[in-house]
Amino acid sequence: MSEPQVAIRPPHVAVIGESDPHGPDAQRLLDWAEEAGLLLARSGATVVTGGLGGVMQAASRGASLAGGMTIGILPGADAAEANPYVRQAIPTGLGVARNLVVVTAADAVLAIGGRHGTLSEIGLALRQGREVVTLSSWRIDSDQRMGGPRVHRTRDPREAAALTLRLARAGAESP
Amino acid sequence: MSEPQVAIRPPHVAVIGESDPHGPDAQRLLDWAEEAGLLLARSGATVVTGGLGGVMQAASRGASLAGGMTIGILPGADAAEANPYVRQAIPTGLGVARNLVVVTAADAVLAIGGRHGTLSEIGLALRQGREVVTLSSWRIDSDQRMGGPRVHRTRDPREAAALTLRLARAGAESP
Amino acid sequence: MSEPQVAIRPPHVAVIGESDPHGPDAQRLLDWAEEAGLLLARSGATVVTGGLGGVMQAASRGASLAGGMTIGILPGADAAEANPYVRQAIPTGLGVARNLVVVTAADAVLAIGGRHGTLSEIGLALRQGREVVTLSSWRIDSDQRMGGPRVHRTRDPREAAALTLRLARAGAESP
Amino acid sequence: MSEPQVAIRPPHVAVIGESDPHGPDAQRLLDWAEEAGLLLARSGATVVTGGLGGVMQAASRGASLAGGMTIGILPGADAAEANPYVRQAIPTGLGVARNLVVVTAADAVLAIGGRHGTLSEIGLALRQGREVVTLSSWRIDSDQRMGGPRVHRTRDPREAAALTLRLARAGAESP
Numbered sequence: 001m002s003e004p005q006v007a008i009r010p011p012h013v014a015v016i017g018e019s020d021p022h023g024p025d026a027q028r029l030l031d032w033a034e035e036a037g038l039l040l041a042r043s044g045a046t047v048v049t050g051g052l053g054g055v056m057q058a059a060s061r062g063a064s065l066a067g068g069m070t071i072g073i074l075p076g077a078d079a080a081e082a083n084p085y086v087r088q089a090i091p092t093g094l095g096v097a098r099n100l101v102v103v104t105a106a107d108a109v110l111a112i113g114g115r116h117g118t119l120s121e122i123g124l125a126l127r128q129g130r131e132v133v134t135l136s137s138w139r140i141d142s143d144q145r146m147g148g149p150r151v152h153r154t155r156d157p158r159e160a161a162a163l164t165l166r167l168a169r170a171g172a173e174s175p
Numbered sequence: 176m177s178e179p180q181v182a183i184r185p186p187h188v189a190v191i192g193e194s195d196p197h198g199p200d201a202q203r204l205l206d207w208a209e210e211a212g213l214l215l216a217r218s219g220a221t222v223v224t225g226g227l228g229g230v231m232q233a234a235s236r237g238a239s240l241a242g243g244m245t246i247g248i249l250p251g252a253d254a255a256e257a258n259p260y261v262r263q264a265i266p267t268g269l270g271v272a273r274n275l276v277v278v279t280a281a282d283a284v285l286a287i288g289g290r291h292g293t294l295s296e297i298g299l300a301l302r303q304g305r306e307v308v309t310l311s312s313w314r315i316d317s318d319q320r321m322g323g324p325r326v327h328r329t330r331d332p333r334e335a336a337a338l339t340l341r342l343a344r345a346g347a348e349s350p
Numbered sequence: 351m352s353e354p355q356v357a358i359r360p361p362h363v364a365v366i367g368e369s370d371p372h373g374p375d376a377q378r379l380l381d382w383a384e385e386a387g388l389l390l391a392r393s394g395a396t397v398v399t400g401g402l403g404g405v406m407q408a409a410s411r412g413a414s415l416a417g418g419m420t421i422g423i424l425p426g427a428d429a430a431e432a433n434p435y436v437r438q439a440i441p442t443g444l445g446v447a448r449n450l451v452v453v454t455a456a457d458a459v460l461a462i463g464g465r466h467g468t469l470s471e472i473g474l475a476l477r478q479g480r481e482v483v484t485l486s487s488w489r490i491d492s493d494q495r496m497g498g499p500r501v502h503r504t505r506d507p508r509e510a511a512a513l514t515l516r517l518a519r520a521g522a523e524s525p
Numbered sequence: 526m527s528e529p530q531v532a533i534r535p536p537h538v539a540v541i542g543e544s545d546p547h548g549p550d551a552q553r554l555l556d557w558a559e560e561a562g563l564l565l566a567r568s569g570a571t572v573v574t575g576g577l578g579g580v581m582q583a584a585s586r587g588a589s590l591a592g593g594m595t596i597g598i599l600p601g602a603d604a605a606e607a608n609p610y611v612r613q614a615i616p617t618g619l620g621v622a623r624n625l626v627v628v629t630a631a632d633a634v635l636a637i638g639g640r641h642g643t644l645s646e647i648g649l650a651l652r653q654g655r656e657v658v659t660l661s662s663w664r665i666d667s668d669q670r671m672g673g674p675r676v677h678r679t680r681d682p683r684e685a686a687a688l689t690l691r692l693a694r695a696g697a698e699s700p
Contacts, residue, residue, distance in 0.1 A: 009604055009614060025319065046613075071613065077629050077653055079534055079697070088571075088596065088613055089534060093629040093653060095445045096302060097272050097619075101626065104602050104618040113319050120298030126291040127271060128602055128618060139316040143309075144200065144288050172604070184429055184439060221438075246438065252454050252478055254359055254522070263396075263421065263438055264359060268454040268478060270620045272444075276451065279427050279443035303427055303443055347429070375669060446652060447622050463669055470648030476641040477621060489666040493659075494550065494638050 010069070011168035013040050014048040014106035016121045017055025017114045017137070025136065029113040032135060032157040033058035034065075036110060039161035041068025045168060048073065048106045050098065051082045051089060055112050060085035073102045100124050108168035110160055111137040126150055131167040135160045185244070186343035188215050189223040189281035191296045192230025192289045192312070200311065204288040207310060207332040208233035209240075211285060214336035216243025220343060223248065223281045225273065226257045226264060230287050235260035248277045275299050283343035285335055286312040301325055306342040310335045360419070361518035363390050364398040364456035366471045367405025367464045367487070375486065379463040382485060382507040383408035384415075386460060389511035391418025395518060398423065398456045400448065401432045401439060405462050410435035423452045450474050458518035460510055461487040476500055481517040485510045535594070536693035538565050539573040539631035541646045542580025542639045542662070550661065554638040557660060557682040558583035559590075561635060564686035566593025570693060573598065573631045575623065576607045576614060580637050585610035598627045625649050633693035635685055636662040651675055656692040660685045 015037060021029050037047050037059035047063040049056035051072020060070040064085040072086030075098045082089035092098045099117060103109050103125035111118055112135045122140065125132050133152045140151050152167075154160040190212060196204050212222050212234035222238040224231035226247020235245040239260040247261030250273045257264035267273045274292060278284050278300035286293050287310045297315065300307050308327045315326050327342075329335040365387060371379050387397050387409035397413040399406035401422020410420040414435040422436030425448045432439035442448045449467060453459050453475035461468055461484045468487065475482050483502045490501050502517075504510040540562060546554050562572050562584035572588040574581035576597020585595040589610040597611030600623045607614035617623045624642060628634050628650035636643055636659045643662065650657050658677045665676050677692075679685040 012604070023319070069613075071615070073615070079537070079632075088594075090596070090598070090615060090626070090630045092626045093446050094619075094622075094626065096299070096443055097275050097445075097447060097622075099299075099302075100272050100275075101615070101617045101619065105615045107604075115319075116298065116301040119315065120295060120302045123291065123295030123298040124271070124274075127274075127295045134318075136318045139318060140294065141314040141316075143311045143314060144198070144290075187429070244438075246440070248440070254362070254457075263419075265421070265423070265440060265451070265455045267451045268621050269447075269451065271618050272447075272622060276440070276442045276444065280440045282429075373669070446649070447625050449649075449652075450622050450625075465669075466648065466651040469665065470645060470652045473641065473645030473648040474621070474624075477624075477645045484668075486668045489668060490644065491664040491666075493661045493664060494548070494640075 009172070011045045011165060011172050012048050012106045013045045013164050013168050014102050014109045014125075015055065015059035015112065016050065016102065016109060016118050017112040018118065019050070019052040019054040019056060021054050021113055025113065029055060029136065030058040033112045034062035035157040036112065036135070036161045037062025038066045039158065040165060041066035043161070043165050045165055046071060048102060049086070050075070050102050051086050053083055055114070057083035057085060071105070073098055073105060103130055104128050106130060106168070107171040108133065108164050110135065110164040113137055122151070131171060133160050133164040133167065184347070185219050185221050186340060186347050187221045187223050187281045188339050188343050189277050189284045190230065190234035190287065191225065191277065191284060191293050192287040193293065194225070194227040194229040194231060196229050196288055200288065204230060204311065205233040208287050209237035210332040211287065211310070211336045212237025213241045214333065215340060216241035218336070218340050220340055221246060223277060224261070225250070225277050226261050228258055230289070232258035232260060246280070248273055248280060271295070278305055279303050281305060281343070282346040283308065283339050285310065285339040288312055297326070306346060308335050308339040308342065359522070360394050360396050361515060361522050362396045362398050362456045363514050363518050364452050364459045365405065365409035365462065366400065366452065366459060366468050367462040368468065369400070369402040369404040369406060371404050371463055375463065379405060379486065380408040383462045384412035385507040386462065386485070386511045387412025388416045389508065390515060391416035393511070393515050395515055396421060398452060399436070400425070400452050401436050403433055405464070407433035407435060421455065423448055423455060453480055454478050456480060456518070457521040458483065458514050460485065460514040463487055472501070481521060483510050483514040483517065534697070536570045536690060536697050537573050537631045538570045538689050538693050539627050539634045540580065540584035540637065541575065541627065541634060541643050542637040543643065544575070544577040544579040544581060546579050546638055550638065554580060554661065555583040558637050559587035560682040561637065561660070561686045562587025563591045564683065565690060566591035568686070568690050570690055571596060573627060574611070575600070575627050576611050578608055580639070582608035582610060596630070598623055598630060628655055629653050631655060631693070632696040633658065633689050635660065635689040638662055647676070656696060658685050658689040658692065
C-alpha cells in the first residue's frame with residue numbers, strides 16, 4: 001500500500017453573524033453572506049461558521065453553490081442542529097464558549113452584521129491574533145488608541161471576500 | 176446541631192483590563208482600578224477579576240484595602256498564579272475561554288483600559304446579558320445600530336464604580 | 351491607609367457526585383456527603399462543588415454547618431441556580447465544560463457515588479494532576495497498568511475526608 | 526444556478542489515545558490504531574481525533590490510507606500542530622477542554638490504550654451519551670453498579686472498528 005498523501009490545508013475563513021437577522025437590513029445581510037461564501041469558496045477557501053441559521057446558513061449555502069468545503073462549529077451536542085449546507089458538522093457541547101472555537105479554527109474572520117455574539121467573536125478573534133473584516137457590522141475603537149489595524153471595514157461582499165481571503169492567506173503563513 | 180445560615184449573595188462586579196498596561200496612561204489606569212476596587216468593596220460588592228497582574232491586581236488590592244471579598248478566575252491550573260490580593264483563587268485550566276467565566280460570574284462588568292482580551296470579555300459580557308461600564312476603554316458602535324444602551328462610558332473611577340454597582344444590583348435581581 | 355493583608359489560601363477540596371441520586375443507596379450517599387463536607391470544613395478546607403443539588407448540596411450544607419467556605423462552580427449563567435449552602439457561586443456558562451473547572455479549582459477531589467458526569471470529573475482531575483479519593487463511586491483500572499496510585503478507595507466519610515484533606519495539603523504545596 | 530446538494534453526514538468515530546505511548550505495548554497500540562483507522566474509513570466513517578501524534582496520528586494515517594476524511598480537534602490555536610494525516614484541522618484554543626469537543630463531535634468513541642487524558646475523554650463521552658469501545662484501555666466499573674452497557678471491551682482492531690462503527694451508526698440515528 002502506498003504512502004498516503006499529506007494534506008495541504010486551504011485557507012480557512014470564518015463568516016460570523018446572526019442566526020436570525022431581522023429589521024430592514026436582514027435580507028441584504030443574508031444576500032451578502034451568500035455572495036461572500038460563494039466568492040470565498042470559488043477562491044479555494046474553506047468556510048467556517050457557527051453552523052446554525054441566518055448569516056451562517058447563507059454563507060454555507062453560498063460556499064456549497066461553488067462546491068466548497070463548509071465546516072459548522074455547533075454550540076450543542078447534536079450534529080442535526082447544523083444547517084443543510086454544512087459539510088463537516090462539529091458539535092461541541094460548549095454553548096457560548098464555542099464562539100472561541102469558531103474564530104480560532106479560522107485564519108481570518110469576516111463579520112456580516114451581527115449582534116452581541118458576533119461582537120464576542122470579533123473580540124476573541126483579535127485576542128487570538130486573527131484579522132477581522134467587517135461588513136455592516138460592529139465599529140470598534142479605543143480610548144487607548146490600541147484598536148490598531150486588525151479590524152477592516154468594507155462596503156460590499158466582493159471587497160469583503162477578497163480582503164478576508166488575502167488576510168487569511170497571510171495569517172495561515174505566519175501564525 | 177442548628178440549621179446553617181443560608182447565604183445572601185452580595186452583588187458581584189467584574190473589573191477587567193490588562194495584566195501589563197504600558198504607555199503614558201498605564202499608571203493612571205492602575206490607580207483608577209485600585210480606587211474602583213476600593214469603592215466597590217466599600218459598598219459591599221464582591222470584586223471578580225481574571226486574577227493576574229496589572230488592572231486585575233490593582234482592583235483586587237483596592238478591594239482588599241476595604242476588607243472586601245475578591246475572586247480571581249485564573250486561566251491556568253495553579254492557584255499560585257493569582258495575585259496576592261485574590262482571596263478566592265479559581266484556577267480553571269481554560270486558557271482564553273476563562274474570559275467567559277470572568278464575566279458570567281459577575282452581575283455587571285467594569286472595563287478599565289484593556290486590549291483585545293478585554294474586548295473579548297466585553298463582547299462575551301453583552302452576549303451573556305451583562306451590562307458593561309467602560310473607563311478609558313473600548314468604544315463600541317454598530318453599523319446596524321444595535322449596540323443599544325448596555326455599554327456605558329464613564330470619566331472617572333467614582334462615576335464608574337457607582338454606575339457599575341447600580342447595574343450589578345439591578346442585574347442580580349433580574350437575571 | 352495600611353497595607354492590605356495578603357491572603358493565605360486554605361486547601362480546596364472538590365466534592366463531586368450526582369445532583370439527584372436515587373436507588374437504595376441514595377440517602378446514604380447524601381448523609382456521607384454532608385458528613386464529609388462538615389469534617390473537611392472543620393479542618394479548615396474550602397469545599398468546592400458543582401453548586402447544584404444532591405451530593406453537591408449535601409456537602410455544601412455540611413461545610414456550612416461547620417461555618418466553612420463553600421464555592422459552587424455552576425454550569426449555567428445564573429447564580430440563582432446555586433443551592434442555598436453555596437457561599438461563593440460562580441456561574442460559568444460552560445455547560446458540561448464546567449466539570450473541568452470544578453476539579454481544576456481544587457487541590458484534591460472526593461467522589462461520592464456519582465454517574466457519568468462524576469466519571470468525567472475523575473478523569474479530568476487525574477489529567478490535571480489532582481489526586482482522587484472515592485467513596486462508593488467508580489472503580490478505575492487499566493489494561494495498560496497505568497492507573498497508578500492516584501485513585502484511592504475509602505470506606506466511610508471519616509476516612510475519605512481525612513485522606514482527601516491530606517492529599518489536598520500535599521497537592522497545594524507542590525502543584 | 527442550481528440548488529446546492531444537501532450534505533449527507535457519514536458516521537463520525539473518535540479514536541482516542543496517547544500522543545506519545547511508550548512501554549512494551551507502544552508499537553502494538555500504534556499498529557492497532559492505524560488498522561482501526563483504515564477499517565473505519567473503508568467502511569465510510571469519518572475519523573475524528575485530537576489531531577496530535579501517537580495514537581491520534583496512527584488512526585489518521587490509517588484512515589488516510591483508505592482515502593477517508595480525518596478531522597483533528599487541536600488543543601492549541603495553530604493548525605500547524607496537526608499531524609500530517611489530518612485533513613480538517615480544527616484549532617480550538619481550549620487546552621484540555623478540547624477533550625469535550627473531540628468526543629462530542631463523534632457518534633461513538635474508540636479508546637486505544639491511553640492515559641489520564643483518554644480517561645477524561647471516556648468520561649466525557651459517556652456524559653454526552655456516546656457509546657465507548659475500548660482496546661487495551663481503561664476498565665471502568667462502579668460501586669454503584671451504574672457503569673451500564675456503554676463501555677465495551679474488545680480484543681483486536683477488527684472487532685473494535687466493527688463494533689464502534691455499528692454503535693456510531695445507531696448513535697447518529699438516535700441522538
